[in-house]
Amino acid sequence: MEKHIARCQCGNVNVECVGESKYVGMCSCDDCQRRTGSAFSLTSWFDKSNVKITGKVHVYSLTEHNGIETNYSFCPNCSSTVFFEIPRNPSGLGVSVGCFTDQNFAQPTVSFYEAKRLPWIVVPKGINRVIAEGGSEKVSD
C-alpha cells in the first residue's frame, strides 16, 4: 500500500498516511489565509485509521467563521500546522498537503470560498467550486 509522509519543517512531527487521500481541497477563506499566511490552504483528507502520528503537537482550537469547531495541530518548535481535526467528523484527519513536499500529490478536486480567492490564482479545470457557505457551483472552463 502506498504511503505518504507529512512532516513539519523541523521534523519533530510526522504523519504517516497509508493509501490515497479521500480528497484534496483548497480553501481561500479568511481563516485559512491567516492560518497559513498564504493565499489558500491545501488539505488532504484521510481516515484516521490509515494514519500514524508521531511527535508532540500543540493544539489551537478555533470556531471558524462558519461555526465549525476545528482543532489545528502544530509543531511547538517550528509552528508548522501539519494536521487538523473537526470534532463533528471524528473519523477524518485533514493533513496539510504542503507538508508532504510531493510534486506528484493529488491535485485538489474542490475549491472552497471562491468568493475570497485571490483573482490571479487559477484553479484546475473542471473541479468543483464552492462560492461561499451553502452554495456550490460547477464551473466547466
Ligand SMILES: [Zn+2]
Ligand atoms: Zn517542527
Ligand SMILES: [Zn+2]
Ligand atoms: Zn478555509
